Amino acid sequence: MKKRILAVFLAVAALTCSLSACSGGATTQTTTPSDETTPSSQAPHANELTVGIAQDLDDSLDPYQMTAAGTREVMFNVFEGLVKPDADGNYVNAVASDVNISEDGTTYVFTLRDGVVFHNGKTCTTDDVLYSFETCAATTVNSAVAEALSAITATNVQGNDIAFTLSAPNSDFLSYVASVYIVPADYDQQATQPVGTGPFKFVSRSVQENIILEKHAEYYGEAAHLDKVTYKIYADGTALFTALDAGALDLVAHLTIDQVNNLTNGYQVLEGTMNLVQAMYLNNAVAPFDNELVRQAMCYAVDVDAMLAITSEGHGTKVGSSMYPAFGKYFDASLADAYPYDPDKAMELLAQAGYPDGFSFTVKVPSNYQPHVDTATVLVEQLSAVGINAEIQLVDWNTWVEDVYGNRNFQATVVGFDSSTLNASGMLARWVSDNSKNMINFNNADYDAAYAAAQNTVDDEAQTAYYKECLQILSDTAANVYLQDLADFVAVHPDLKGYEFYPLYVIDMSNLYFEQ
């Protein structure tokens, strides 16, 4: 027993040390203390992987209709666009073998790769590509993608080359192209029996039980190492963890620090980040948060480091603005310390703002995301020290989406935002004053101008500068109480190799293999 405690301590120490040495998005490895029987001592693992997930894929599997992050995470292995993101966040050729962008940034020519075969055995043609773009533009649930595609003024096909002409240059265009998954023309079963071109093909889905993928043998690129991947669905994180600890699963992502500490099966634990910005989002249009001084006071009153220490033993990366570290080019680490913990200053600002005795407000938190609930609980405690009384109201996810996100009927909420469009503008577009998704009613003319300027330039350096200006404005005006990019812990079977963290919410199964 003593030995085990020591081992846990060492494992945590190792995690903490390596974390502080690495920047965000990097991965660290450690092995959990093991019982007498470690799985690695058994016979070689079958070439099949069982992954545990704590949420059902309970939406459409149609590539343009999928909404849940969990569904996109799985289907990333089934679908591909003309280009696709790699682990470093770059766009690499997928269904296209070549991409040429004209000097002025308005014409994109994609060359269709030879020998791309759909999971149903059909060969991909330019007709399929055109069909995919048309269907995506017409049916996608992602308004940003729809908007980007609507800028295509002309499409020309010459042999295997497909040329798109844009009405105006859009430096993020490739990221939107990556969202247009290529599907066979006139196939109407995508919602339940999806067919794509990815390294794995969809086999079956049993409601609340499992999703099964199999290796796509005719994949054009390097074939997947695994023959079969089964995603087992668990109703909650506790059931998932017990199954993991019993050795019934080979890979489980998104574990909490407590679960990592309690893991006893000798699995390897990898650490990355969740690639989202967790903050206490404030409704900038309602009192008292319409007052910048109050928002700044909130930022000073919150001790992010202490919150991290309590909720995740210090794991997680402070963000300071609406950008997470995986977007290395735009992320500004210095903003994380723009508001050091200073309760006196907070009280001073509150007095200046006309709230010398503090105030009360309600923070609505979606009850299905435990990390956000935990964070909110700590923040409420911290705010009470400067006389601000916050009351947590737990709401179910659907209610949150309708009430908070849709109707903006809230004072404050704790959630995480990611970039649904795989690019930096996905993080920043939403705070433009007239954006329909501007949940916090952020209204700042300088911000709008900087964002518009970033969108209108083709010069990468200038764009980066404008985006950074946006981030600075969000920080200066204390638009929200920015917190962190949550740590993401992944436990893998000791023989499983090749796991890579992406700057997106996906797990790439194609590089995984079991060491024999």
Place this chain on the structure above:
Amino acid sequence: MKYILKKGFTLIITLFIVSLLAFLAFQVIPGDPTTKLLGTEATEEAKAELRAELGFDQPVPVRYWNWLTDFLRGDMGESYSYHMPVREMLGEKLVITFLLTLVSFAFTILLSIPLGILAGSIRIRWLDSLITALDQVVMSIPPFFIGIVACFVFGITLRWFVPGNFISYTEDWGACLGYLILPALSIAIPRIAMTVKMLRGAIHRELEQDYVRTARSRGAGRGDVLRRHVFKNALLPVITFLAVSAAEIMTGTIIIEQVFTIPGVGQLLLASISNRDFPVVQAIVVILAAWIVLVNFAADLLYQLVDPRIRLR
């Protein structure tokens, strides 16, 4: 015959009211399925279009009428979330929940009757008091708590099974039944305690009847009287109680399925409510209500069958 007609009529009315209430509940709670289906990034136009496609632009009575007529024709509709026919989704899950109910019911009968008879025949006063007290305690433990303790003891500590795992009957009947034993017992244990209490009470009441004294005075031994007269009479009220239990066990599975993560109807029901997957919820609610009404009906008939003195009207 008249009775059956009357009961049949009650059944239809009950199901109608239940389905109407479930339908109305969905009008009251916030959140509509389009947010779930289209996500947070969809445009308002897309949502409006989907609402129209799902018929949400029609007035509530019209929508209810449409659902009702489809349902009566055997068309349960298509799940909003999974885009699958509800009938297809429910098939396997209903079988799992039904199996769980059956196993649990079997445990209740097989364990409660011998235990009850044993408890009823004990004459040592302190032991009888002890059993009564113990029975009272066991009766008041909620099944989900027994489930959690069972998961901890047999799953995590003893590692007899993997908590959170489940093997469906479509893969392996034996293993499936194995995974159902603990959840079935969790539901059955408080029920067993209730039945034991009831049976013990009934036996004690019967023992005070005149016929027992008569039989004893005729020279019949105590055991003989118990076996030949008392048990038979004491079992009468217990049989109806057990039949009603069958209905309650089915509803009990909804909670225990969460504890043992059994992919039955209960889990699907809860998930569908939070997804606002209205066709699925509606179908499950109606099926559960039908089961309860039918089992109660069966209990009435059974009562009449075992005791011809009772005439149902």
